[in-house]
Amino acid sequence: MIPVSCLLEVCLDKIRYSRDTKLSIGVVLLGVGVCTVTDVSVNMKGFVAAFIAVWSTSLQQYYVHYLQRKYSLSSFNLLGHTAPAQAGSLLLLGPFLDYWLTNNRVDQYAYDVPSSMFILLSCTIAVGTNLSQFICIGRFTAVSFQVLGHMKTILVLIMGFFFFGREGLNLHVIIGMIIAVVGMMWYGSASSKPGGKERWSHSLPTNKTESR
DSSP states (O other), X not given: OHHHHHHHHHHHSOEEEOHHHHHHHHHHHHHHHHHHOOOXXXXXXXXXXXXXXXXXXXXXXXXHHHHHHHHTOXXXXXXXXXXXXXXXXXXXHHHHHHHHHHSOOGGGSOOOHHHHHXXXXXXXXXXXHHHHHHHHHHHSOHHXXXXXXXXXXXXXXXXXXXXXOSTTOOHHHHHHHHHHHHHHHHHHHHHHSTTSEEEOOOOOOOOOOOOO
């Protein structure tokens, strides 16, 4: 998702990345890939779902930053305006996508008290996640949010090893985590320096004529 976010910023916002910033992003991607990619298999349905998910999420995160900057909106204000549209689209498209991907209908699920409680808990966590996303993207950019967000991936792996056993914990996973953390630290340093990320400025020459 980071390459797509970078492409959107370069094409739409005319952002120019320094060499160190590009290299640090590459290090983060390498580290996350090493510690998470263990088995790769591709089929058409999964490829289409992944393609739509990556591009839709990247566009959503880009426009969160764009709208906050353009209209000077706070994170709470923008979230309040966009949440109804997101909820409506999810209610309309979600059941069809679930059936297409899993061959199971949402209305045929046997709901009980525990499942309803977990659904409510998931919705509550989602509100906090969306709010933190809007705050982080509004303060930084979508690319920075994605880079720093991979720390969540590493923490999930660590907590999984801690609570559910150490079967998947091996040397290459640990090395991947270390590489990713080093890349994040490098990105934070490189992007904060002058010229690390800057917007191209196009100035047109003007001809001034003096009347005598």
